Amino acid sequence: MLVVANSVIEILLIWHQHRLPILLSALVVATIARLAIYTRQRRAKTSASPVPSSPIEKKAVELKPEWLPEYTTTLSPPQLNTDNHSEDDTNAVVLVARAKKGPKTVKGRKIQKKISTPAPTFDHKTDKIQALVFFQSLSGTTERYAAQFTKVLGEWTAGCEQSSSFLEPQTHDISYIEHDDYFISPPKAGVNIKYFYIILVPTYNIDTVLDIFIESLQETHNDFRIDTAPLSGLLGYSVFGFGDKEGWPTEEEGFCSQAREVDKWMARLTARKRAYPLGMADVKTEAEERLQEWRIGVQEALIELAEGRGLGEGVLGSGDPAESDEDDVEDVEGGSGEDTRVDDVEDLGTMVTSSSAPIPVDFTSYKKSTPKSKPTAAPKEMVPTTSPTHAALTKQGYSIIGSHSGVKICRWTKSALRGRGSCYKYSFYGIASHLCMEATPSLSCSNKCVFCWRHGTNPVGTTWRWITDAPELIFDGITAAHYKKIKMMKGVPGVRAERFSEAMRIRHCALSLVGEPIFYPHINELLEIMHKNRISTFLVCNAQHPAQLASLVPVTQLYVSIDASNKDSLRKIDRPLHRDFWERFCACLDILRNRRFEQRTVFRLTLVKGFNMAEEVRGYADLVERALPGFVEVKGVTYCGTSAAGSAGLTMQNVPFYEEVAAFVTQLEHELRARGLDYGIAAEHAHSCCILLADRTRFQREGRWATRIDFERFFDLYEGKVRGSRVEDGNVVGWRPEDYVGQDTPEWALWGNGGFDPRDARVYRKGKGPRKDGEVEEKRKRAALALEF
Ligand SMILES: Cc1cc2nc3c(=O)[nH]c(=O)nc-3n(C[C@H](O)[C@H](O)[C@H](O)COP(=O)(O)O)c2cc1C
Numbered sequence: 001m002l003v004v005a006n007s008v009i010e011i012l013l014i015w016h017q018h019r020l021p022i023l024l025s026a027l028v029v030a031t032i033a034r035l036a037i038y039t040r041q042r043r044a045k046t047s048a049s050p051v052p053s054s055p056i057e058k059k060a061v062e063l064k065p066e067w068l069p070e071y072t073t074t075l076s077p078p079q080l081n082t083d084n085h086s087e088d089d090t091n092a093v094v095l096v097a098r099a100k101k102g103p104k105t106v107k108g109r110k111i112q113k114k115i116s117t118p119a120p121t122f123d124h125k126t127d128k129i130q131a132l133v134f135f136q137s138l139s140g141t142t143e144r145y146a147a148q149f150t151k152v153l154g155e156w157t158a159g160c161e162q163s164s165s166f167l168e169p170q171t172h173d174i175s176y177i178e179h180d181d182y183f184i185s186p187p188k189a190g191v192n193i194k195y196f197y198i199i200l201v202p203t204y205n206i207d208t209v210l211d212i213f214i215e216s217l218q219e220t221h222n223d224f225r226i227d228t229a230p231l232s233g234l235l236g237y238s239v240f241g242f243g244d245k246e247g248w249p250t251e252e253e254g255f256c257s258q259a260r261e262v263d264k265w266m267a268r269l270t271a272r273k274r275a276y277p278l279g280m281a282d283v284k285t286e287a288e289e290r291l292q293e294w295r296i297g298v299q300e301a302l303i304e305l306a307e308g309r310g311l312g313e314g315v316l317g318s319g320d321p322a323e324s325d326e327d328d329v330e331d332v333e334g335g336s337g338e339d340t341r342v343d344d345v346e347d348l349g350t351m352v353t354s355s356s357a358p359i360p361v362d363f364t365s366y367k368k369s370t371p372k373s374k375p376t377a378a379p380k381e382m383v384p385t386t387s388p389t390h391a392a393l394t395k396q397g398y399s400i401i402g403s404h405s406g407v408k409i410c411r412w413t414k415s416a417l418r419g420r421g422s423c424y425k426y427s428f429y430g431i432a433s434h435l436c437m438e439a440t441p442s443l444s445c446s447n448k449c450v451f452c453w454r455h456g457t458n459p460v461g462t463t464w465r466w467i468t469d470a471p472e473l474i475f476d477g478i479t480a481a482h483y484k485k486i487k488m489m490k491g492v493p494g495v496r497a498e499r500f501s502e503a504m505r506i507r508h509c510a511l512s513l514v515g516e517p518i519f520y521p522h523i524n525e526l527l528e529i530m531h532k533n534r535i536s537t538f539l540v541c542n543a544q545h546p547a548q549l550a551s552l553v554p555v556t557q558l559y560v561s562i563d564a565s566n567k568d569s570l571r572k573i574d575r576p577l578h579r580d581f582w583e584r585f586c587a588c589l590d591i592l593r594n595r596r597f598e599q600r601t602v603f604r605l606t607l608v609k610g611f612n613m614a615e616e617v618r619g620y621a622d623l624v625e626r627a628l629p630g631f632v633e634v635k636g637v638t639y640c641g642t643s644a645a646g647s648a649g650l651t652m653q654n655v656p657f658y659e660e661v662a663a664f665v666t667q668l669e670h671e672l673r674a675r676g677l678d679y680g681i682a683a684e685h686a687h688s689c690c691i692l693l694a695d696r697t698r699f700q701r702e703g704r705w706a707t708r709i710d711f712e713r714f715f716d717l718y719e720g721k722v723r724g725s726r727v728e729d730g731n732v733v734g735w736r737p738e739d740y741v742g743q744d745t746p747e748w749a750l751w752g753n754g755g756f757d758p759r760d761a762r763v764y765r766k767g768k769g770p771r772k773d774g775e776v777e778e779k780r781k782r783a784a785l786a787l788e789f
């Protein structure tokens with residue numbers, strides 16, 4: 001006991017005498033130890049590859065509880081706040097007036113030149129429509145068709161519901177009338193008779209009386225003594241041309257060129273009262289069919305007039321001023337007008353430096369004035385009609401359906417309607433753009449990607465916390481709004497009658513507009529409705545919602561956006577809201593791999609120079625190896641020129657040249673093949689800066705690429721009319737992507753051939769033109785050298 005007490009005393013004495021050096025030594029040792037640990041950690045961090053590779057083996061995907069959707073909201077009553085399509089009559093749609101009165105909505109429309117003569121009004125109680133069928137014919141074909149046309153039209157006007165509004169149609173041979181009687185001003189008749197002109201003409205590339213007619217139209221328009229639009233007193237007009245595709249296969253080569261001239265001058269003389277698009281037919285193959293189709297369209301326009309609804313939207317004088325003859329090319333190519341901002345997610349064709357940036361809005365709050373009010377428990381509308389988001393999206397041309405869905409007619413749809421080419425999905429998969437609707441059931445998204453056209457305007461969130469609209473109502477709303485927008489195109493110059501009528505039956509839906517479609521809690525029901533209506537579905541998701549992806553019903557083609565090859569890069573480019581974004585992303589890749597035999601799976605890479613291109617080829621190859629998608633679409637980013645993009649550090653310098661994208665894809669192909677993955681470059685659409693890699697083992701037949709889809713077969717499989725070949729445990733459990741592979745990829749779409757359908761007319765933007773021979777190849781080589789790593 002005594003010994004212990006002595007030891008304690010001794011220790012205390014030592015402590016008192018040396019406590020300062022002891023304390024100092026301890027501090028030094030602790031500091032050294034800490035520094036050593038810190039340095040080791042840093043070394044460990046920097047030594048990790050900046051492009052972390054991903055495991056290759058197939059994994060069971062563990063869905064973490066926090067990834068499961070928490071839906072705290074219920075379906076809204078069966079009503080929609082539909083925007084912009086209240087007059088549509090294409091489908092039986094429940095259209096309900098907006099619940100709330102919003103602020104004055106800014107409509108993004110072009111201001112038209114003032115038209116001197118007001119549109120004639122048609123009083124359907126007292127007025128009569130006199131249709132005049134004009135024709136010109138040298139060898140009798142057009143005359144025969146004109147006689148037949150007038151007869152059928154006469155029978156129709158006599159028998160239709162609105163027959164009391166019509167007088168019997170009359171025919172006039174242009175060669176035998178005084179032009180001045182009809183084409184300087186409408187004929188004088190009783191005040192209650194209103195005229196509608198129908199003009200059928202052939203084309204001759206030699207001097208004929210048709211030239212005299214066209215010249216007289218032109219002279220009338222240019223005559224300073226006469227109003228430039230002296231025929232604006234007509235109710236409307238429409239032109240149909242006969243030509244010969246054997247001798248004049250395309251419009252550039254002169255097919256129906258004189259009909260197009262007549263249509264153009266009539267548009268000017270009537271102050272753009274084209275009631276139905278110009279129809280054109282090849283006399284040797286399709287004249288009968290095309291003329292009948294066009295007649296039905298003209299009859300519909302006549303019904304609208306007879307019912308006092310005017311020419312419908314899109315035609316000057318009674319609706320939306322959507323046309324400009326002078327700005328013809330610019331309209332489509334992004335030069336002017338309400339839709340000239342090339343701002344569809346899908347829209348890759350051109351790089352636009354538009355000055356009309358979206359309205360800058362704070363989207364985190366709807367109202368400025370109530371910062372202190374207690375948050376209410378009731379779910380809110382995602383995009384209320386009173387919100388600035390609604391105003392901004394509407395200004396950008398969206399129709400907002402209900403409170404969280406949107407639809408917009410894309411630039412390629414307009415282009416295809418005018419015979420100027422479809423988007424890359426036509427070249428690669430066979431989707432004609434005029435049959436395609438672009439929509440989303442969720443305008444909200446959980447990322448703020450630097451290249452997104454609308455990250456300044458779309459709402460964001462990590463969980464669904466909004467009032468939810470029923471899938472049936474969304475379907476009715478988006479289809480009605482789409483049809484309405486198509487109808488607005490009917491008076492636009494160059495719209496082809498046959499495509500216009502085909503467009504009135506949606507065949508395909510690209511669920512990719514903006515936002516995250518699988519965020520919508522009833523996405524599966526919405527997809528089922530589309531499939532039941534034989535509308536195929538391409539769904540693009542951002543790889544942030546693994547639970548929803550795992551439970552998604554098979555779609556026609558399932559996309560995952562791959563915006564970067566590694567975690568750091570993904571954080572910078574997608575700016576995700578989820579903290580565990582990389583884990584979510586990887587889980588989605590594994591799910592895609594597991595589901596690759598249920599549906600066609602696609603990686604969509606958007607290349608942004610300076611963000612996700614350099615030295616990332618191997619990283620992307622890792623991801624392909626992980627998910628084994630059927631296809632890899634690689635495209636260069638499109639610059640939107642918005643302030644939002646600017647603040648994200650994006651400029652035109654970040655937009656890769658097509659040749660750079662091509663060089664990147666070539667390297668990716670090499671990298672994949674070096675790993676024993678049999679992917680090859682299948683097709684390209686240079687116009688969209690987009691290139692397709694595909695799995696040879698699955699999408700090549702006898703050495704030929706077969707990337708196109710057999711849509712009819714997809715629906716037959718869906719409806720159980722044919723048996724699929726996906727087998728599990730010896731039983732057929734469904735279909736495989738191989739069951740609905742379509743025709744071979746067309747020659748013109750294959751890699752090296754550019755990807756522009758030769759049947760369409762390519763329109764170059766001002767200052768641009770076709771490349772010279774060898775120029776593309778040369779640029780590709782240079783770009784490949786620049787990208788060498
Ligand atoms: C000499 C000649 C020139 C023609 N030029 C064109 C032409 O430039 N573009 C076109 O599409 N069709 C052209 N065609 C085809 C006619 O437009 C076509 O045969 C039309 O149906 C003739 O109509 P018609 O019998 O009423 O005169 C031409 C035909 C002939 C005989």
Ligand code: SF4
Nearest residue numbers: 346410423433436438
């Ligand atoms: S897929 Fe449809 S929505 Fe997308 S760009 Fe092509 S036509 Fe437009």
